[in-house]
Amino acid sequence: MKRLTLAGTAAQMTDISMQDLIIRRPDDWHLHLRDGDMLEAVLPYSSAHFSRAIIMPNLVPPVTDCASANAYRARIEKALPKGHDFTPLMTLYLTETTDADDVVAGFESGVIRAVKLYPAGATTNSQSGVRDMEKVYPVLERMAQAGVPLCVHGEVTDPDVDIFDREAVFIERVLEPTRRRFPTLRIVMEHITTQEGVAYVRDGAEGIGGTITTHHLIINRNAILVGGIRPHYYCLPIAKRESHRLALREAATSGNARFFLGTDSAPHLDPAKESACGCAGVFSSINTMACLAHVFEQEDALDQLEAFASLNGPGFYRLPVNENTMRLTRRETPVNLPDKIETKSGAVTVFDPMFPIYWDVDAKA
Secondary structure (H helix, E strand, C coil), X not given: CEEEECCCCCCCCCCCCCEEEEEECCCEEEECCCCHHHHHHHHHHHHCCCCEEEECCCCCCCCCCHHHHHHHHHHHHHHCCCCCCCEEEEEEXXXXXXXXXXXXXXXXXXXXXXXXXXXXXXXXXCCCCECCHHHHHHHHHHHHHHCCCEEECCCCCCCCCCHHHHHHHHHHHHHHHHHHHCCCCCEEECCCCXXXXXXXXXXXXXXXXXXXXXXXXXXCCHHHHCCCCCHHHCCXXXXXXXXXXXXXXXXXXXXCCCEEECCCECCCCHHHHCCCCCCCCEECXXXXXXHHHHHHHHCCCHHHHHHHHHHHHHHHHCCCCCCCEEEEEECCCCCCCCCXXXXXXXXXEECCXXXXXXXXXXXXX
């Protein structure tokens, strides 16, 4: 077996037919676990592979204060399978009435790790989000002083802006003015999908980071629209042109510490995805690491997978890297992964990368 052990572990390679890749156990810096039956069904797929995850707060009602964050974390921990070592890192949903004292106290006590900005109407369950940025400036000022990261869904919702341009316009109209007003505010531009997003994170000021999803490294907008509408590839931010996908691949595989994995795995029941007004979201936690190994292998960058999935995120969030490891083994024949999972309320379709997957994941290497 060909063995590749990366930075922070060992460092040897032998020339045999299959490839064995050992990395520090990864984290997911953008994850939707939902609640209730859906939480119980999807959590085991994240907790099997990831040590920690930034948990999105867009429940109904949203997680807007530390008391509700504590209650949601308790529900996650209760649903965690026995023997799984997984830490949910909680966030608060930023509203125009958010209490800055609650935010800072929650961050300093470890109840929360970040605050999430949803422009109102930008994505699933974002109706309670921010409409007027100036109304949250007092909270952002306190966050900057205390070192609380702001996670941003980077899209404007103006009806005059084309959906494929919303991320680039957000950078110009919202993100850059906010960063200039609060230069010490630490910002994660989540699920970047454009060349403009890549350039802003790569070349921006200190304290800017960016997450990239698995599916945006694999699909472009043709996957959604060519040959008929394919609702299980519909996500927000929507996948863009091929040139943008290639820019994301270059960023993710570059080793640049500003880019790190955030799956944005966002499960919906199949009827909600396949309806006349289908929900946005891709469920990918189950096969993310196998898909990423495929992508990084294609880019001749397997030596950078550990940085993207396991090192850069903890660096930005000022947390230690995981001590335990994960083994990914390249098989000679494709591995079998389910195309759906079942919940008590119905089926959820798993992200289909549209290519055979040869990488098998052992999270307890």
